[in-house]
Amino acid sequence: MKYLFLLFSYCLSLSAIAQQATDLISPEKGGIKFQKQSLKAKNQIVVTAHPLASTAAYNILHNGGNAIDAMVTAQTVLGLVEPQSSGLGGGAFLVYYDAKSQTITTFDGRETAPFEAPNDLFMAKDKTPLAFFDAVVGGRSVGTPGTVKLLWETHKKYGQKLWEDLLKPASKLASNGFKVSPRLANSIKNDSKHLQTDITTASYFFPDGQPLKEGENLKNPNYADTLKQLSVNGGDYYYGKEFSQSIVEKVKQAKNSGHLSTKDFKQYTIIERLATCSTYHQYNICGMGPPSSGAITVSQTLGILENLKLSQMSPDKAQTWHIISEASRLAFADRGLYIADPSYVNIPSGLLSKTYFRNRAKLINTQSSSKVISPGKPDALTTSKFSQGRSPEQNSTSHFVIVDRIGNIVSMTSTIENGFGSRLMVKGFLLNNELTDFSFSSEKNGKLVANRVEAGKRPRSSMAPTIVFKNNKPYLALGSPGGSRIINYVTNSLIAILDWQYPIQNAFNMPHIVNRFGTMDVEENTSATNLISDFKSMGYEVSMRNLNSGLHGVLFTDSGMIGAADNRREGLVVGD
Ligand code: GLY
Numbered sequence: 001m002k003y004l005f006l007l008f009s010y011c012l013s014l015s016a017i018a019q020q021a022t023d024l025i026s027p028e029k030g031g032i033k034f035q036k037q038s039l040k041a042k043n044q045i046v047v048t049a050h051p052l053a054s055t056a057a058y059n060i061l062h063n064g065g066n067a068i069d070a071m072v073t074a075q076t077v078l079g080l081v082e083p084q085s086s087g088l089g090g091g092a093f094l095v096y097y098d099a100k101s102q103t104i105t106t107f108d109g110r111e112t113a114p115f116e117a118p119n120d121l122f123m124a125k126d127k128t129p130l131a132f133f134d135a136v137v138g139g140r141s142v143g144t145p146g147t148v149k150l151l152w153e154t155h156k157k158y159g160q161k162l163w164e165d166l167l168k169p170a171s172k173l174a175s176n177g178f179k180v181s182p183r184l185a186n187s188i189k190n191d192s193k194h195l196q197t198d199i200t201t202a203s204y205f206f207p208d209g210q211p212l213k214e215g216e217n218l219k220n221p222n223y224a225d226t227l228k229q230l231s232v233n234g235g236d237y238y239y240g241k242e243f244s245q246s247i248v249e250k251v252k253q254a255k256n257s258g259h260l261s262t263k264d265f266k267q268y269t270i271i272e273r274l275a276t277c278s279t280y281h282q283y284n285i286c287g288m289g290p291p292s293s294g295a296i297t298v299s300q301t302l303g304i305l306e307n308l309k310l311s312q313m314s315p316d317k318a319q320t321w322h323i324i325s326e327a328s329r330l331a332f333a334d335r336g337l338y339i340a341d342p343s344y345v346n347i348p349s350g351l352l353s354k355t356y357f358r359n360r361a362k363l364i365n366t367q368s369s370s371k372v373i374s375p376g377k378p379d380a381l382t383t384s385k386f387s388q389g390r391s392p393e394q395n396s397t398s399h400f401v402i403v404d405r406i407g408n409i410v411s412m413t414s415t416i417e418n419g420f421g422s423r424l425m426v427k428g429f430l431l432n433n434e435l436t437d438f439s440f441s442s443e444k445n446g447k448l449v450a451n452r453v454e455a456g457k458r459p460r461s462s463m464a465p466t467i468v469f470k471n472n473k474p475y476l477a478l479g480s481p482g483g484s485r486i487i488n489y490v491t492n493s494l495i496a497i498l499d500w501q502y503p504i505q506n507a508f509n510m511p512h513i514v515n516r517f518g519t520m521d522v523e524e525n526t527s528a529t530n531l532i533s534d535f536k537s538m539g540y541e542v543s544m545r546n547l548n549s550g551l552h553g554v555l556f557t558d559s560g561m562i563g564a565a566d567n568r569r570e571g572l573v574v575g576d
Helices: 002-024 051-062 067-081 132-136 147-158 163-176 182-190 199-205 221-233 235-239 241-253 262-267 294-308 318-338 354-361 483-499 504-509 527-537
Strands: 033-035 039-041 045-048 091-098 103-109 271-273 276-280 283-287 398-403 409-415 447-449 466-470 473-479 520-523 542-545 552-557 560-565 572-575
Touching: 039 572, 045 051, 045 067, 045 552, 045 560, 051 067, 051 163, 051 398, 051 572, 067 091, 067 147, 067 163, 067 221, 067 398, 067 409, 091 147, 091 466, 091 473, 103 147, 147 163, 147 235, 163 221, 221 235, 235 241, 235 262, 241 262, 276 294, 283 294, 294 318, 294 354, 294 466, 294 483, 318 354, 318 483, 318 527, 398 473, 398 552, 409 466, 409 473, 466 483, 473 483, 483 504, 504 552, 504 560, 520 527, 527 542, 560 572
Parallel strands: 520 542
Antiparallel strands: 033 572, 039 560, 045 398, 045 572, 091 103, 091 409, 103 271, 276 283, 283 466, 398 409, 466 473, 473 552, 552 560
């Protein structure tokens, strides 16, 4: 009964937020469709983690903007209304399909380690790694943010609408206020201790000393002011001395002080990188290469599975998930050893070779779990000079997909890393703790760790913004938050859609079963728990848990697009 009541009030608050979102759409509402879950659209579509961001971005498309224009609006609104997940103080990866040239490219807006960061940034005085939250909370974990530069540079390259007009929706919401969503209210309540370590953060999320409640109207004049400065002066203003000095001071004066300087901002660049693509059956799956491990690890898992006739296996059987899990563990073993910022580390070239996948697939015993799974040797040049590191990525982050009338596609995953990042707030936004995505130890057993802290380096990510092609045409765009489980959420959705022909919404709703390092994680309160005893008899240690993905995507069909939003979060699909 209590559960039903909670569910009822949750739906009421969500519909209040959706109402605020629909009110934003002007002038006419005719032809526009909204859906909490899947929705069909013919012309243009937006799927983000928050109704206000989806509708504001849709409005840009509706008024003649393209997908990149709408991306700027979606991200600036998300940074305001979903501040725990992404924002102006964080980083992002964009996978972009340009309809006119029919090309795919990627933009790396990952944070960088400060030039003054020491290699032992996350080691305690006694030379042991810091406890996770001792590293996260405060200035130490803050990397040079990349999101604003990514928005600015890609808008300069592809945008059609005026930059300042794209910031207006977020600016207006920040000045007039927006309704605190149930998810934000819960996140604040659950993170009280850390959020109150910074006086600015505490006074924003705990006005009068009490946590903000769902449905409360929240204004953020400092955010509006920041957007005003970026409107007038352009995105590069963020990286100039005048603006970045406030961030630097915040980081340096924080209790757990950090190493950022205005030089880090001055030298920060967005990197356009070739998409990392790999075939899977008749599909070409493209995503974000290193420093993200996303595309390589998704493609490795699928590439190994391609040898195991997955489409003939039942999603209801434990054995099917055992085989998927073993492929995932093999891919994660390589990820841990080899993948890091490519400007600092030579990543083996054979990680995506079909022969390598065949050899790795032969290691899978289809009946029982392997006790130990080791990284492979993907090419002749591979040496064992690296060691596995510890880099615990967390569950914050946001993914959105936007398709415009011309067919341009934005698939972007954006983050400040942990929920509420470093918990430091300045100029109306939170600063990231992305540096804790590095391994805390630089070496293990006398060998260096590829993903160790180095000045100027980008920490390894798991973010996997993806676009899938069939017959050289876009077929599917998707991604998710979820720390390193992002890789599994995306891979498992691809399997459900491409192998098992699930409708996109059903694929996203499918109960999660995830295995990265040996333990079988099973989503609590779902039918997946029926398989637990079978997993145990195959030799798995099982962990039943809340697996909070935020899968957002668009499927392209002959009769139009179908957008879908994960029913575990507050996302909304808007299109026409
Ligand atoms: N911080 C999450 C990720 O980059 O994977």
